[in-house]
Amino acid sequence: MLTFDGTLELLITRYPNLEDVPIGLYQEIFGTKGESTPKNLPGQGLRKRGGAESGSRISGMEIDERPIPIFPDLWEDVIELVKCSYYRGRLLEDSRNGPPIQHLGVIMDGNRRYSRIRGLSTVTEGHKVGAFKLLQVMSWAFSVGIQNLTVWALSHDNLKRGRDELDPLFVMITDYINEMMMGDVPFALLNVRFRVIGDRSILPDQLNETIEKAEAATANFKFNLQLALGYGGRSEILRATKMALDNKIKQGLSSNEAIATITEADMSQNIYSAQLGLPRIGSIFRPGGEHRLSGFALWESQHAELAIVDENWPALKQSTFLRSVLDLSKRSRRLGV
Structure with missing residues (x-):
């Protein structure tokens, strides 16, 4: 889960326009089933810290405000990395009781x-x-x-x-x-x-x-x-x-x-x-x-x-x-x- 809680948090902190990525990932991995999304996903505090501009700036940090292009390959790689981190963690945890x-x-x-x-x-x-x-x-x-x-x-x-x-x-x-x-x-x-x-x-x-x-x-x-x-x-x-x-x-x-x-x-x-x-x-x-x-x-x-x-x-x-x-x-x- 280091990738999910660490690397993804870092990416979102640097590029606030990625702040909805964790929500999409959570729903893709776990499904929605009508349940609310957890409040402690990476980047969820950005909106609160960013004031009226919907998390476009983090207080005390300078962020380049030029539009950040979202490259499809990078986007897919980030999603793939997080998914693998989650599934691998689950499997390794379960493998303690046998293959x-x-x-x-x-x-x-x-x-x-x-x-x-x-x-x-x-x-x-x-x-x-x-x-x-x-x-x-x-x-x-x-x-x-x-x-x-x-x-x-x-x-x-x-x-x-x-x-x-x-x-x-x-x-x-x-x-x-x-x-x-x-x-x-x-x-x-x-x-x-x-x-x-x-x-x-x-x-x-x-x-x-x-x-x-x-x-x-x-x-x-x-x-x-x-x-x-x-x-x-x-x-x-x-x-x-x-x-x-x-x-x-x-x-x-x-x-x-x-x-x-x-x-x-x-x-x-x-x-x-x-x-x-x-x-x-x-x-x-x-x-x-x-x-x-x-x-x-x-x-x-x-x-x-x-x-x-x-x-x-x-x-x-x-x-x-x-x-x-x-x-x-x-x-x-x-x-x-």
Whole structure:
């Protein structure tokens, strides 16, 4: 709350024409609900101290009376800073009793729409911005206590796209993983364990080699990042079913006996999260405005809480992400009871 009570107060003191900013921020964060705005927001004393000119001057201080231009970018940055300060403070306070979310699943959606909206030369340019956004979201999530993050980057359906989009995308993913291994901000510095889930048999050999090196090099780190490539929820369930049956057959059961005795617990033990030693995905965040899971985490999402926002993945704001995490962490989980 230092930003809200300190930096914003300083800004308003210097530029009295910003005195209504705290009221707008308060109403945007908390909603109005017909309640009166608190009297102790930053800058609320300006009108009283400024006399009859509605707070245009603070007694004892010289303030430049020339019109102060309000730059949209600066205005948005101030609002974003205050929002993030508030949401982050709430999350860090709540995290004293444990992680706000045990395992967060993220559907990265909107790279192509972002490319079209921004008029980028190729779709790959939008994917590059999205790759950088992943680094940001990792830092946002891990810094507020989330230790397990699974991000869906490429689905089976995505692989039906043309080679003119897929080939540059595979090269970009390979370069991205290499950069995260040996670049200025590597996984080692962030203490991130990197693993890939999905059907690797449909990925290029060079990408698979890079994945294997990254997984081996980050095996002992604290935070868990799972990148879903060539992934589909149905294929994950089919894979888990086959593995559960194979395990029973190896125990001496016939095929018919294995089928007859398979349980939900057997299936759950062969879902990717369980095999990696992680808690199930209990919360799912999706940018891009699409109100569907598209097959993500089909087995684990039975009781998962969902947060869907309109911002496309590359344009995602930190405040939007933190607000969604805070909302997800506050939901009551009755698990159908």
